[in-house]
Amino acid sequence: MKIISHPKNTKFTLYIKQLPVYFSFYNFFLTKQYHSQYLSFLNILNIFAGKFVGMQLEELKSKVTNILKNKDQSVTKRLHSVCQLLRDHVEYYDWVGFYFRNGNKEELKLRTYAGEKTDHEIIPFGKGICGQVAISNENFIVPDVQAQDNYIACSFTVKSEIVIPLFKNGKNIGQIDIDSETSDPFTEKDERFLEFINQEVAKIL
C-alpha cells in the first residue's frame, strides 16, 4: 500500500529536526560579547528616544506661549487649545485637562479638556489623584494607576497619570491633569514641561 504523507506532517518533522540548529543560533547570540553589544545598542536607542521627547517638549513650549497670549480668545478657549495641542503632539498624552478650585468650595471643577468625556467634572479635595494634589501642593506621577488606592478611574484604558499643581501668587488654584494609555511614560522632563505650562497659564488668569 502506498503511504502518502500529509504536507503538514512533512513540514512539522522538518521543524523538529531543525530545532537544535535554532537553539545553537540562539546560544551564539546570547554569548556575553553579543549580549552586551545588544544592550549597548538598546541604550543608544533609549538615549535617542529620551532626546527626541525632550526636543519635542521644548518645541511645544513656544507654541503654548503663542496660544496663551492670543487675547482675541477667551481664557477657556485658549486653555482648551493648549489641551488639544498637547494631546495631539505628545504621543503618550491621551487625556489633557485643567481643573480649578470651584469658588470657595473644597472641590475642583473641570474647566476644559481634550480627550474622552469624563464623568468627573467635580472632584472633592482629598479624593483621587487630583484631589490629593489640591491639598499636597506637590507634583504627583502615577506610573501604574491600578497600584493606587485613592484613584478615580475615568476609563479602563488609562494606565498612568500625572498631575501638576498650578500656582497663582504662591497659591494652589488648580492643576493640569494628564492621563496616559501607556504604562509608566512620565519623567522629570514632563514635570518641568508641565510646570512651565502652568506658570504661563497663571500669567493670563
Ligand code: SME
Ligand atoms: N484620575 C483622576 C480623576 C480625573 S480623570 O483622570 C479625568 C483622579 O484620580 O483624581
